[in-house]
Amino acid sequence: MAGTTIGEFYEDSNLLLSEFWRDSKHQLLPRIFKPHKWTIMHEWIVYVFNFHHWYAERHFEQRDIFSMESKIVEDAGVLLSEHPDFELLNECNFCGGCAECSKYMEINKEIRYVWDDSVLSLVHTVFHLFMSNKKFLRDFNEYISECIKSDINSLMIENHEHVVNGKIRRVSWPKWLERAIIFRDKGVCSICRKDVSGTLNLENKYAIDHIVPIASYGNNDPTNLQLLCWVCNGIKSNKSSETNNIDIPLWNVESYMIT
Numbered sequence: 001m002a003g004t005t006i007g008e009f010y011e012d013s014n015l016l017l018s019e020f021w022r023d024s025k026h027q028l029l030p031r032i033f034k035p036h037k038w039t040i041m042h043e044w045i046v047y048v049f050n051f052h053h054w055y056a057e058r059h060f061e062q063r064d065i066f067s068m069e070s071k072i073v074e075d076a077g078v079l080l081s082e083h084p085d086f087e088l089l090n091e092c093n094f095c096g097g098c099a100e101c102s103k104y105m106e107i108n109k110e111i112r113y114v115w116d117d118s119v120l121s122l123v124h125t126v127f128h129l130f131m132s133n134k135k136f137l138r139d140f141n142e143y144i145s146e147c148i149k150s151d152i153n154s155l156m157i158e159n160h161e162h163v164v165n166g167k168i169r170r171v172s173w174p175k176w177l178e179r180a181i182i183f184r185d186k187g188v189c190s191i192c193r194k195d196v197s198g199t200l201n202l203e204n205k206y207a208i209d210h211i212v213p214i215a216s217y218g219n220n221d222p223t224n225l226q227l228l229c230w231v232c233n234g235i236k237s238n239k240s241s242e243t244n245n246i247d248i249p250l251w252n253v254e255s256y257m258i259t
Helices: 002-010 015-033 038-059 062-075 086-092 098-129 134-150 152-158 175-184 230-237
Strands: 206-212 225-229
Touching: 002 015, 002 038, 002 098, 002 134, 002 152, 015 038, 015 062, 015 098, 015 134, 038 062, 038 098, 038 134, 062 086, 134 175, 175 206, 206 230, 225 230
Parallel strands: none
Antiparallel strands: 206 225
16 A cells, blocks of 8 residues: 555656645645644545545456455454355355355445444554655655645635745644654654754754745645754755655664675
């Protein structure tokens, strides 16, 4: 799912991406103005998932749809009572009246009962994978900034309390978000790799930075944030979308260790 979601974003035709802002804008705007735990990235993952599920229902055989849906719920930790015999179902042409059809319908009821929670688990897992991919976060938020810029006149009229001088109003970060960004970035500046956690130096100052600056039509969604030291934050300022896609390692390795 993560590969599909990234693939759709970078697809040359961008057909799905071009419709995302138009179809989802009313869900995205509250998250652009103020950070929510359900982010604009969650919305994109759900949008891609729903499209592919809709496409599968119209073009795939029931066996393939069942395989996909059962894998989703079982990956979420739900064990189905059994799987239907599709050889028998094909023989009866899904008549709806035989024992195997009854079994198939009962198993589908099991899937439907846990479907929403299973999809939520999948979407949130993919989101956590993406939160460590800062190149994708930057590219995604640069696309969102283009959408904001193209709609800025209507946004200023309809959401004047959230848009100031043609840009999204800055907000203060809730504690849960500040802690999450520090934890994700391991207390280290995303650009220069200096420790800013206070563990090594109590005087180290840090900033929660907009990857795509507010001045460049950036937004306040958690996916547009990174941890910077005070110096890098001052240098970056509102001039660039600089980040670093190389994650902070849990431990370092040297070339001599390669065998």
